Amino acid sequence: MSEKQVTRRNFLYVTTGAFAAAGAASLAWPFVDQMNPDASVKALASTEIDLRPIIPGQSITVMWRGKPVFIRRRTQAEIDDAKKVNLADLPHPEADSDRAQNPEWLVMVGICTHLGCVPLGQKGDYNGWFCPCHGSHYDTSGRIRKGPAPTNLEIPDYVFLNETTIKIG
Amino acid sequence: MSENYAPKSAVGRWFNDRLPLLNLIYGHLLPYPTPKNLNYWWTFGGILTFCLVTQIITGLVLAMHYVADADLAFASVEHIMRDVNYGWLLRYIHANGASLFFMAVYIHMARSLFYGSYKEPRELIWIIGVFIFLLMIATAFMGYVLPWGQMSFWGATVITNLFSAIPLVGESVTNWLWGGYAVGSPLLTRFFTLHYLMPFLIFALVILHVWALHVPGNNNPEGINVVQGSQDTVPFHPHYVVKDMFALVVFLVVFAGFVFFVPNLLGHTDNYIEANPLQTPEHIVPEWYFLPFYAILRSVPDKLGGVILMVSAIAILAFLPWLDTSKVRSAKYRPLYRQFVWLFFANVILLGYLGAQTADGLFLIIGRIATAYYFAHFIIILPLLGYIEKTKPLPKSLSEPVLSPEERQMKAAASGASA
Numbered sequence: 177m178s179e180k181q182v183t184r185r186n187f188l189y190v191t192t193g194a195f196a197a198a199g200a201a202s203l204a205w206p207f208v209d210q211m212n213p214d215a216s217v218k219a220l221a222s223t224e225i226d227l228r229p230i231i232p233g234q235s236i237t238v239m240w241r242g243k244p245v246f247i248r249r250r251t252q253a254e255i256d257d258a259k260k261v262n263l264a265d266l267p268h269p270e271a272d273s274d275r276a277q278n279p280e281w282l283v284m285v286g287i288c289t290h291l292g293c294v295p296l297g298q299k300g301d302y303n304g305w306f307c308p309c310h311g312s313h314y315d316t317s318g319r320i321r322k323g324p325a326p327t328n329l330e331i332p333d334y335v336f337l338n339e340t341t342i343k344i345g
Numbered sequence: 346m347s348e349n350y351a352p353k354s355a356v357g358r359w360f361n362d363r364l365p366l367l368n369l370i371y372g373h374l375l376p377y378p379t380p381k382n383l384n385y386w387w388t389f390g391g392i393l394t395f396c397l398v399t400q401i402i403t404g405l406v407l408a409m410h411y412v413a414d415a416d417l418a419f420a421s422v423e424h425i426m427r428d429v430n431y432g433w434l435l436r437y438i439h440a441n442g443a444s445l446f447f448m449a450v451y452i453h454m455a456r457s458l459f460y461g462s463y464k465e466p467r468e469l470i471w472i473i474g475v476f477i478f479l480l481m482i483a484t485a486f487m488g489y490v491l492p493w494g495q496m497s498f499w500g501a502t503v504i505t506n507l508f509s510a511i512p513l514v515g516e517s518v519t520n521w522l523w524g525g526y527a528v529g530s531p532l533l534t535r536f537f538t539l540h541y542l543m544p545f546l547i548f549a550l551v552i553l554h555v556w557a558l559h560v561p562g563n564n565n566p567e568g569i570n571v572v573q574g575s576q577d578t579v580p581f582h583p584h585y586v587v588k589d590m591f592a593l594v595v596f597l598v599v600f601a602g603f604v605f606f607v608p609n610l611l612g613h614t615d616n617y618i619e620a621n622p623l624q625t626p627e628h629i630v631p632e633w634y635f636l637p638f639y640a641i642l643r644s645v646p647d648k649l650g651g652v653i654l655m656v657s658a659i660a661i662l663a664f665l666p667w668l669d670t671s672k673v674r675s676a677k678y679r680p681l682y683r684q685f686v687w688l689f690f691a692n693v694i695l696l697g698y699l700g701a702q703t704a705d706g707l708f709l710i711i712g713r714i715a716t717a718y719y720f721a722h723f724i725i726i727l728p729l730l731g732y733i734e735k736t737k738p739l740p741k742s743l744s745e746p747v748l749s750p751e752e753r754q755m756k757a758a759a760s761g762a763s764a
Contacts (some may be wrong), residue, residue, distance in 0.1 A: 212521050213526065326647070
């Protein structure tokens with residue numbers, strides 16, 4: 177009968193255990209967090225690019241946070257193609273105007289949203305981008321149209337500092 | 346079996362009285378009673394132990410020359426190949442050793458499937474084995490990343506991106522794995538650390554695997570229980586020590602053939618091009634031993650679904666002892682299972698072939714059927730077979746199937762006379 181009573185000893189036993197568990201858990205965090213992106217990686221978080229050398233129909237690839245970013249100066253035909261698509265037909269519906277601040281310039285992370293390969297430009301069924309790894313087709317706005325990728329190519333945060341310079345990140 | 350062992354020398358006795366290590370080794374390696382009918386498919390356990398030790402020793406010396414930094418890794422591997430004394434040999438043994446390790450483990454697992462070695466009372470041996478297999482996969486994948494060639498880099502990219510399929514926290518998890526926003530130096534360094542650690546974890550699990558095996562003793566081709574120490578068993582030494590040694594020598598002939606004549610046959614030429622984060626190779630294919638699982642991943646048009654199915658393909662193995670409802674172990678006495686298990690092996694090989702092809706058109710359709718069949722084998726065929734299959738009568742002992750009816754009569758008469 178006395179065994180079922182909560183004694184001072186039970187209380188001390190449970191609280192000691194709880195403190196030990198909380199201490200161990202908080203000490204584990206530095207061991208987990210050390211693997212997250214460090215200060216030197218985060219310091220490289222933005223890049224400025226001069227757009228003057230790029231002519232219509234030309235793309236460049238720049239590195240931002242260790243990832244390739246495609247900057248394409250689209251032709252009028254490509255812009256028209258991107259605009260006339262019926263949004264209801266898209267697996268991940270996004271209007272072209274929401275993806276390009278200035279319709280002439282398409283800026284997006286050049287990493288396939290399926291498993292991270294770099295898609296090839298001006299290829300595939302929609303004359304946009306085509307990922308050779310598992311066959312995802314993107315259109316001239318970088319939107320997924322066919323294949324296993326779940327979402328459109330990611331648009332990074334960027335601003336036009338002036339007519340001919342953008343800052344990514 | 347080993348309690349009454351006493352070392353012959355005085356020093357041995359002094360040591361053994363204080364730490365009975367000799368006792369332990371003696372009991373597990375020398376008189377250990379083993380079924381007398383084990384065939385050559387049972388020699389792969391020893392071969393696998395040899396493979397693990399070979400990988401650890403060659404890996405240890407390679408690590409003395411390798412540099413785990415994205416700017417230096419590729420050059421340090423070339424340095425090993427060209428400058429380090431016998432570096433080419435050590436690296437080729439290590440690289441081909443990984444392939445042969447998997448060849449041996451697949452044969453070892455297939456043997457277990459065919460002869461029902463995973464069944465009661467050996468479930469835990471099998472489950473520990475599944476964990477060893479998982480650790481082998483992780484170790485081999487991380488090791489393949491270390492040379493930092495194009496296949497290393499893009500293989501690492503594709504596989505670490507699998508974690509991005511996790512809902513909500515996927516991106517945080519991949520950034521945590523990478524230590525950045527893409528595959529790079531931090532990932533390479535941590536993969537090297539883990540690649541060095543994991544073989545020792547495998548070694549620890551192998552000890553548990555063998556310990557658990559030595560409780561009920563070996564299964565055998567007839568799949569029946571044998572009484573330890575009866576006429577059905579022979580001492581492990583010299584009978585199986587010699588048989589294992591012979592099999593190992595034959596295995597080493599194949600191993601040496603790869604290392605000295607076709608050291609790059611199982612590799613991919615793209616991995617001799619340094620990693621380039623801006624250019625993905627035309628075809629990304631994993632090492633041959635991952636191809637069946639890669640085919641399963643690609644057969645699903647949905648990212649998360651593909652990842653779940655691929656992980657399930659391995660995880661389902663751990664449940665095999667309960668999915669197989671038949672009490673009869675060996676396929677020798679299961680006329681239906683015998684056919685289905687061969688179909689299963691053929692299907693895995695087909696998946697491996699499809700994993701190396703481009704995933705579209707007819708290949709994709711066949712890949713989906715083969716994936717469905719892989720799972721159907723475990724969750725439909727095996728549970729049902731236990732109920733509908735009419736198994737053949739099992740022999741009472743290992744001696745029975747090899748004796749003719751007359752001999753059996755004589756034996757019975759002789760034992761009757763002595764009794």
